[in-house]
Amino acid sequence: MPDYDVSVPLDTDYYELFRDVPAADRAFWDRARAFAIETLDEVTEAWDKAEYPLHLVRRLGELDLLTDGVAGPGLTAMSPLAAGLVNMEISRGDGSMGTVVAVQGGLALRSIALYGSEAQKAEWLVPLARAEKLGAFALTEPDHGSDSVALETTATREGDAWVITGEKKWIGNGSVGDVTVVWARDDDGNVRGFLVPQDTPGYQAQTITGKGSLRGIHQARIVLDNVRVPLDALLPGTRTFKDTATVLFATRLGVAWSALGHATAVFEAALSYSNQRIQFGKPLAGFQLVQERLTRMLSQLTAMQLYCLRLAELDAAGTMRPIQASLAKYHNTRAAREIAATARDVLGGNGILLENHVIRHLADIESLHTYEGTESVQSLLIGRDLTGVSAFR
Numbered sequence: 001m002p003d004y005d006v007s008v009p010l011d012t013d014y015y016e017l018f019r020d021v022p023a024a025d026r027a028f029w030d031r032a033r034a035f036a037i038e039t040l041d042e043v044t045e046a047w048d049k050a051e052y053p054l055h056l057v058r059r060l061g062e063l064d065l066l067t068d069g070v071a072g073p074g075l076t077a078m079s080p081l082a083a084g085l086v087n088m089e090i091s092r093g094d095g096s097m098g099t100v101v102a103v104q105g106g107l108a109l110r111s112i113a114l115y116g117s118e119a120q121k122a123e124w125l126v127p128l129a130r131a132e133k134l135g136a137f138a139l140t141e142p143d144h145g146s147d148s149v150a151l152e153t154t155a156t157r158e159g160d161a162w163v164i165t166g167e168k169k170w171i172g173n174g175s176v177g178d179v180t181v182v183w184a185r186d187d188d189g190n191v192r193g194f195l196v197p198q199d200t201p202g203y204q205a206q207t208i209t210g211k212g213s214l215r216g217i218h219q220a221r222i223v224l225d226n227v228r229v230p231l232d233a234l235l236p237g238t239r240t241f242k243d244t245a246t247v248l249f250a251t252r253l254g255v256a257w258s259a260l261g262h263a264t265a266v267f268e269a270a271l272s273y274s275n276q277r278i279q280f281g282k283p284l285a286g287f288q289l290v291q292e293r294l295t296r297m298l299s300q301l302t303a304m305q306l307y308c309l310r311l312a313e314l315d316a317a318g319t320m321r322p323i324q325a326s327l328a329k330y331h332n333t334r335a336a337r338e339i340a341a342t343a344r345d346v347l348g349g350n351g352i353l354l355e356n357h358v359i360r361h362l363a364d365i366e367s368l369h370t371y372e373g374t375e376s377v378q379s380l381l382i383g384r385d386l387t388g389v390s391a392f393r
Contacts, residue, residue: 002355002356004356005325006031006357006358008268008272010271010272011326012268012271012298012301013305013307014298015112017044018309021081025085025321026078028065029085029086031063031064031065032086033058033154035090035347036090036092036097043094043216045213046096046215047096047101047216048215049092049215049353050209052087052096052217052218053216054176056097057097057100057131058131058132060097061129061131065086066104066105066109067083067109068083068086068087068102068106070106070107070109070110071108072112073122073125073126074125075113075126075129076167079312080312080314081309081316081318082255084108084253084257084312085192085206085257086099087254087273088260088308090256091259091265092261093261094214094216094266094360095258095365095367095368096364098262099383100172100190100217100389101254101373102136102172102254102255102258104128105175106250107135107181107251108123108128108179109128109129109135110181110250110251111235111247112128112235112374114237114246115236115237115243116235116237119231119232124179124195125189133177134176135179135181136173136174136179136181136198137172139151139168139170139221139246140171141169142168143168145274149191151166152166152199152356153165153166153184153189154185155166155185155187155194156186157187157231160230160231162194162228162229164196164227164228165224165226165227166184167219167222167223168182168220168224169208170219170221171222171352173217173220174222175206175207175222176220177198177216179192180195180196180198181196181235182195182224183244183323184193185340191241191243191244192235192239193238193244195233196233201228202224202227203222204222205220205221206220206221208220208221212366213363213364239350240351242307245322246322249326251321251372251391252328253308253311253329253348254327255368256307256333256371257338259368260301262337262361262364262368263300263301263340265358266344266357266362267339267343267356269356269357270293270297270343270346270347271294273346273350277350284346291344294346297339300338301337303335307332324338326378326382327382329372329373330375333365333368334369336367337362337366340365342357343362344359345359360386382393
């Protein structure tokens with residue numbers, strides 16, 4: 001048994017922002033909360049062993065928690081607020097499972113729902129939402145991460161087929177899934193999306209090992225060696241990189257919510273620990289320095305909540321601009337890193353024990369800080385919006 005109980009949710013909501021969450025949204029939140037609590041020991045063990053607990057992914061599908069608010073035939077309606085709360089709560093439990101939601105729903109499912117044909121939607125949307133099938137989103141390449149617009153993977157038309165050649169890296173579910181949305185340049189140089197079953201000849205995926213973050217989900221390096229797919233594998237709605245960017249912008253708000261989940265977990269762990277840990281004859285909570293640190297963390301956490309809630313409102317109204325999601329991602333992953341570092345310090349040596357969860361969240365936040373656009377890229381996007389001047393070229 002752990003020496004300290006720091007995993008019980010405290011529902012920190014200093015400004016009562018979530019006091020009046022509608023019942024339909026609360027139902028999603030409650031299911032996500034129950035999942036996070038019930039699976040905490042399993043996800044911690046999986047993280048420690050660098051194993052991917054696919055049965056938990058299936059459970060997320062059974063609970064209807066994988067759609068990230070994507071709308072489509074056969075999918076349960078989920079508001080932007082509900083989608084955010086699910087992202088937050090699953091990530092409060094575990095970043096790897098939070099990333100599953102981002103990959104399966106936010107990227108793969110969303111790409112098909114936005115740009116797929118009716119036949120493609122009928123084939124894939126419900127199975128992906130229920131985790132009967134696992135999906136991947138292959139954009140990043142070994143030499144193109146932040147500059148993904150410069151991707152080199154090609155799709156050449158040859159008679160009644162597309163032939164895809166190239167490499168991808170950091171692809172969640174890319175080695176253990178069923179279908180991968182592969183982004184490639186066609187004969188005219190336009191960026192298009194293709195549905196590639198992972199058992200297609202020439203599709204070679206190797207799980208990346210040695211990760212110090214998100215150890216409970218498998219990401220892959222993929223080689224596409226003259227992979228031949230039929231013409232109807234093309235997502236017909238994809239025509240330029242702007243379509244790819246639309247998917248990425250939509251998921252950045254989800255990343256902001258996920259960062260909030262991580263930050264909530266480590267703040268509450270620090271608060272609980274400070275009340276239980278006795279030093280120099282009194283609880284840590286009784287020391288001025290600890291109270292100042294808790295206050296600083298709370299101020300950052302509350303700001304993160306405000307960002308998320310306001311953008312959920314704008315998203316629901318259909319008025320959220322993509323760059324506003326970039327600002328939320330920029331702010332919340334930065335703040336989550338700072339909160340996690342402070343929480344680790346509050347727990348002292350106990351902060352590096354997996355049983356106290358803080359070190360796991362601290363490590364996983366590093367991935368959130370990078371994927372879906374690094375801090376540097378987000379700042380340049382925001383800077384261009386502010387000044388009207390692009391610093392990319």
